Amino acid sequence: MIHFIGAGSGAADLITVRGKAFLEEADVLIYAGSLVNPQLLDYAKEDCVIYNSAKMTLEEVLEVMLQAEKDGKMTVRLHTGDPCLYGAIREQMDVLDEKGIAYDYCPGVSSFCGAASALNLEYTLPNVSQSVIITRMAGRTPVPEKESIESFAAHHATMVVFLSTGMLEELSKRLIEGGYEPDTPAAIVYRATWEDEKSFVCTVATLAQTARENNITKTALMIIGDVVAHPQYDRSKLYDPGFTTEFRKGTDL
Structure with missing residues (x-):
């Protein structure tokens, strides 16, 4: 299984609880070393094999993933922020789809x-x-x-x-x-x-x-x-006492 994880916007403790749990379980970790906080590597277990994708091509990243799958290991692909933005995850997922390899995607806090x-x-x-x-x-x-x-x-x-x-x-x-x-x-x-x-x-x-x-x-x-x-703005209707919602009757009734 391969888990794509958003590392969060920078601070190591801004990774999600789910993302941290996957990091702690990973046998193989491929992280975007140019931007991901290296403190996040401390969550990995002692025998986790770690790769810095800043020095790798797409083909090299996929080779590591495919070999880990053959060896029955769990892989974490750790991207900066939330990888749905400028994360280049789709091109990895497309190859995994072609190979019939299971993966999922854990969102993160975008920068x-x-x-x-x-x-x-x-x-x-x-x-x-x-x-x-x-x-x-x-x-x-x-x-x-x-x-x-x-x-x-x-x-x-x-x-x-x-x-x-x-x-x-x-x-x-x-x-x-x-x-x-x-x-x-x-x-x-x-x-x-x-x-x-x-x-x-x-x-x-x-x-x-x-x-x-x-x-x-x-x-x-x-x-x-x-x-x-921080300019002047209209008050939100959601919490306006005069505004009726599904959960609260307002003074407009």
Whole structure:
């Protein structure tokens, strides 16, 4: 059996209870060494065989999985955050499907959730923004043309930008071309929930300057939108005494 597990956003104790239990049982552990907190390896049992996938190709990762299955061993594939976002898990699962090998997927806390916690932020404030766009800049890995930064910026929704710390001048340019005002609130969160986490509030126009002044060159998320500034917003209807729900009668009746 192979278990794909989300390691969480950084801090070792943010892995799920289920994920930790699988880690403790694993005979073979393949972890994304470039981003997963190495403290999580402490949960593995003494005789667990550990591989760092940062130094491996897809084919090498699959070879380890397939051999472990032949040997009747349990494998954990440990990805950063929640692997449904930029985790490259589907290409692994497709091969396992072809081979008839059983696997499952244990979700984790995504770094975009960790970034919100760093700023005590709610992405979806009533009458400010009710949508979150998660995207990235095109780099060595392309982005479909229909998903350009400019097209998303036109919605003025909350935007979280992954994998783009080295392209902040271009990101600002495209956000502004798409419709965001230069003074739209923005934030950079470096290594969310890690011990050396840093967060900086700025504007769309000053993203690159802020990163430069604070020596942020990688491993950061950018958050764009009015919610960053904790603006005025409408009270939630869910807890409004005047609002009737399935569980509570309100004064509107």
